Amino acid sequence: MVTRERDQAGKTMWLLSPLLLLIVPGSSYVITGPEEVSGLEQGSLTVQCHYDPGWETYRKWWCRGAEWSNCEIIVITTGTELEMKKGRVSIRDDQRNCVFTVTMEKLRQEDSDVxxxxxxxxxAADLGIQVKVTVEPVAARCHYGPRWEAYMKQWCGEADESSCTILVQTTGSKQAKKSRAYIDQEKRTFTVALQN
Structure with a gap:
């Protein structure tokens, strides 16, 4: 767990202090969330971070940077459930369920980061957990009309349709992944990404 606090001059100090959480009696400082999330270029992704009861009215934030000491807070709540938004990133705290959700929209490949x-x-020291975000490049975006939502979508790896090997296909769900190919289906569009 990484914490941060301010020194006497008001400058932010960053501390790696895994035992700090254990020495404060009567309180729980646990935040949990995904280690990694991914989304498609020009799409969106959400990250849900859970916290223990007792922290509902504290301000929650989303910060970018591999090093905690250089982390830049992008968006922060007001201590309420009001959604806050800055640019393409928003944050909302669901205090009843002790979870705050970060949404990143119109993803770009350069959004990939820690x-x-x-x-x-x-x-006192802030509390935080690390999340790795990866934005996958789009190989194709295919549109289809109404009435075709329930049909299977496929991505083929050959130029000749008659001998094409299906790399990935949906099976009724919005998303499908196989090997390096990934399909995301939404609003009569399915998007294919090829992952490294």
Whole structure:
């Protein structure tokens, strides 16, 4: 667990202190979330970070940067359930269920980076966990008309349709992944990405 606090001059200090959480009696400081998330270029992705009861009214934030000491807070809540948005990123705290959700929209490949879910504490070290975000490039975006939503979608790896090997296909769900190919189906469009 990484924490941060301010020194006497008001500058932010960043500390790696895994035992700090164990020495504060009567409180729980646990935040959990995914280690990695991915989305398609020009699509969106969501990250849900859960926290223990007792932290509902604390401000939650989403921060970018591989090093905690250089992490830049992109968006932060007000301590309420009001959604906050900055550019293509929004954050909303569901205090009843002790989870805050970060949404990144209109993804770009340069959005791939290390991010942090965090809780701000006045006069004490902030708490955070690391999340790796990967944005996959789009190989194709295919549109189809109404009435075709329930039909299977396929991506083929050859130029000749008669001898084409299907790399990935949907089976009634919105998403499908096989080997290096990935399909995401939404709003009468399915998008194919080829992953490394």
């Amino acid at each position: 991010y942090w879910c965090g809780i701000h504490r006045n006069g």
